[in-house]
Each structure stands twice: as structure tokens, then as C-alpha cells.
Amino acid sequence: MKPKLALLLLAIVLFNKANSQDSTDLFKQLGVDEPQKELVYASFKSSRIIMSHSVEMLREGVLDFRILHRFGKVSGGTYEFFGLDGPATVRLGLDYGLTDNISFGIGRSAYKKELDGFLKYRPLQQSKGPGAFPVSLVAVAGMTYAADTITKRYHSSDRFAFYWQALIGRKFNDALTLQIMPTMLHKNIVAQGEHNDLFAGGFGGRIKLSKRISFNVDYYYVINQVPGITNPLSVGFDIETGGHVFQLHFTNAKGINERAFLAETADHWDNGDIQFGFNISRSFQLKKKRS
Template identity: 55%
Template sequence: MKQSYRFFISSIMLLGMSWQAIMAQEDNLIGLLGEETEKEQVVNAFKSPRVVNSHSIEMLGAGALDFRILHRFGKISDGFYNLFGLDNASMRMSFDYGISSNLSIGIGRSTNRKEMDGFAKYRLLSQTRGSKPIPISLVLVGGAAYNGLRAPFSNPEIEPTFKRRLAYYTQLIIGRKFNEKISLQLAPTWLHRNIVEQQQIDNDLMAIELGARYKLVKRVALIIDYSYILNPPFPNSGHNPLSIGFDIDTGGHVFQLHFSNAVGMNERALLSEANGDWLNGDIQFGFNLSRVFQLKKIKKADQLVH
């Protein structure tokens, strides 16, 4: 466990030092060339505030409401009897709102464990190009999930109080759009569950999330969403959550088709539940649908953001 903490902290320190080195190199290059250009914010690293399940570095614009439906079918390995998983399904429905161009909040409800969740998301730093460019974006996210099952614990002796039903998470997303085709992000993540039913399982889990996007054609991109859990709750079973799919931008909304070994669609479920094995066909086909409604007029200061 101590090694996991050390690796987690070392990863954050390494990312910080790398950022400083990149900034110094780019500042020196501009000085040598004698260039003085106006700063321009880099946008559309990802086409959605979510990669697949995980948050991305993208933010909603001020006054924008994102209505999102995440749909995940059953396991392909279930075979023809369950139509390769299509007979079974789980879903998460959510509403996210942009309070400003740098601050968003959201709520969601999953059929899995009848779980309610909410989050707040704040952009600390935006990637820019031009004079003294900023090479990365930094986004801080914090959220909580509430288990809504009538009997949330298998042990009947555990009283299902409100506090014991809760789990919390925090993550710092570090991302960069390298060019018009490639965007990458890393997100050190900490998850705390108020109660676990087995003493050998930690209440706290730590992970590094990797998000990637590669633009294939004008409106279609390949997306990858993967989390490496540093101290997995199931040492001998379960796998790290991996989702691979496609972003399809129709203009009015973003449509995602993907395959995933994770049934859960929020941070608590992704990191603490026993995900399937890709090699054994324990994967689910799914789709995400996002429709953004602009509820108030966009100010000029926010037009560059989204």
C-alpha cells in the first residue's frame, strides 16, 4: 500500500516537473525567434466533457446544459441466448451545467445500484498558443456517489445509514492537444468509500486515468479511456476499466459508440467494482448520447472557450 502512495505522489511530481520543463523550452524558443504573437486558447482537445466514462479536460460553456444518456448492454460472452448482451442493459442519465466557462456542476443517476452521483469541475489552467504559450490544461474535479439500494450491503449486520452509503472522489486532469488529430490526458484519481464489507479491502483507492483521442476524419475520432488502479480492491479478480470507441459529431449532438469491460458508469463503480476480462469476451457494447442546450446568451469572453 505504501508503494502505491509513493508511486501516486511521484507521478504527480513528475508531471509537474515535465510541465515546467516544457514551458521553459517553449519560452526560450519564442525568445530566440523574436516572435510576439497574441495568445490563443486551444479548444476541442476532446469533443465532449467526457472521454467515455471519465471526465475530459473539456468544459461546458457558460449557460450550457448537457443532457447525457450512457447506455451499456450486457456481456458479449453471454452468447446468442442473450443476443450477445443486447437483452440486458444498464444506463446512466445526467444533467451537467456550465456555471461559467471554467466551472461546471452535474448530477446523474445510474440503474447500477440505483446510484445518484454529483460533481463539480473547475478549470485551473487553459492550454494556449502564441506569445508565452501554456502547453497544457489543468482541470480539478471532485464528486460523490450515493448507493440507493434498499439493501446496499450483503452483510445484514451493517446498518445502511446515509453516511455509509457515500463514496467520494477527487482527480486532477492534465491534458494537451498536440495537433488537430491527437489529444492526450492523464488524471491522478483518489476514491474514498465510507465503508467496505471486507477488512482486507482498502477504503481508499488510487488510480491514474489515461484518455486519448485520435481524429480519423472530419467528424469521427477514435477514443480510449483507461484507468490503472494502483491498489486494486480485487487482487485476484477484476481488471482495470478499459473503454474503446468512436466519437461521432453530428453537429447537434455528440454520439459515442464503444466497447467496455466496465458495467459501472461513474467513478465509484469504475474503480471499485470487478470489471470483466477483455480476452475472455467479458465486454459490453454501449453508446453515449450528449445533447447540449444553450440556456443563456454567450458572452464574448466565453466564445473562445467552447
């Protein structure tokens, strides 16, 4: 009886093992037991934090029309209606998503009548699950052209400036996203005593306050800035309303593109020399979404 019992027990074990293996294979085919890699989206409500690029990208085929507006200084008091009387600075821009990971944009600012453009590429996106990557990495390259210059002796090439950025951001949870932004700015021509190349470390963040509202901060520390120029700091709120994103903010940066706010921010928060501003983003889906 003992040999027969041993054979019976062996048969039961083999049958259970085979049956378990078949079930595992079936679950794998169904994708039940195998966790899937999941990309992280909505790190920010917009492709801009306030003045800076964010790690958030436009989806493929999306055109983003953007209006950026800054009023005059709040320190102007009641006579200037706390800056609302102006003078104002405005930038109009169009950004387009070539793919989910590549976008470009152009813009025109009233400040120094500057034209600007950029190319933005995301080689790595934050993800969770198998093969997860902890952060999103985005590279940005841009240029500006100042049509309004101090003297007419400047050549056209002197009016160009270029910047390069690496954006490294992480969405820690639904409420908090942080981002760092090492940046280099090159100006083809500068005044005596200034630097052609500026190096800056940027920091940005978002705190979700409700389903449609978040608090944002945007700051740069310029390492080799000249005396009389300070570091740009902006704080404000994102308000999402369907296809629009409104950004209401306060900043000490008069200029709206990277060259202007990195190299020419002269106002100080502690003196009340700040401007109230708003950004409006309206997105249009020009290309049919892939199913």
C-alpha cells in the same frame, strides 16, 4: 563638403529611425506585429472521453443532457444476442457550465440505484503565443450515494463515496489529444479485505479520423485494487452530428460512475466479458452567448 555630407547622412539616418519607430508603434496599435495569446479548444468532442471526464469544458450557460447506456456481455453469444438482450445499465445526467472554466453535474444510475454529482474547475487552459501554457489542467471532485445496499444495517453516511481527480491534457495537433488522470477514490464503508481509499492512474486519448468522427480510449490502472477486481478499459468512437455527440464503445466496466468502474470492474477483455454501449450528449444554450 565632407562635414555637410556627414550631416546629411546623419539626418537621413535619424529620419529613417524615427519613421521606423512610428511605423512600429502604429503596427503595435493595430496588433499586426504583436502575436496574441490564443487558447486551445476542441481537445475532445465532449466533456467526457468515454467513462472519464475530459479536459474539455462546457461553455458558459450550456446545459448538457447525457444518456449513458451499457448492454449485457458480448460473451453471452447468440442466445443473448451478444448482450443486446441485457441486462442493461443506464445513467441519466445533467451537466451545466456556470462559466467557461467551472461546471457541475448530477446523475442517476440504475446500477445500485446510485445518485452522483461532481464539480469541475479548469484553472489553466492550453494556449499558444505569448505566455503560452503547454497543457490544460482540470480539477474534478465528485461524490456518489448508493440507495441500494447489500444489507439494511448501513447508515446513510456509509453509502457515500468520494473521488478527486487532476486531469492533465494536451492537444498536440488537430488529430491527437492525450490526457493523464491521477485519481483518488474514498468509500465510507467497504467489505472485509477491501480498502477505503483507492489510488489510480488514468490515461485517455483521442485520434481524429475525420471532421466528425474520432477514435477514443479510456483506461485506469488501480494501484491497490483487491484480488478479483481488474482495471477498466473502454475504446470507442465519437460521432458528432450538430448539437449531438454519439459515443459508441466497448468496455469491461459495468458501472458508469467513478466509484463503480474503479472499485467494481470484475470482467476481463480476454474472456470476452465486455459490454457494448453508447453515450448520447445533447447540448442546449440556456444563457445568451457573450459577444
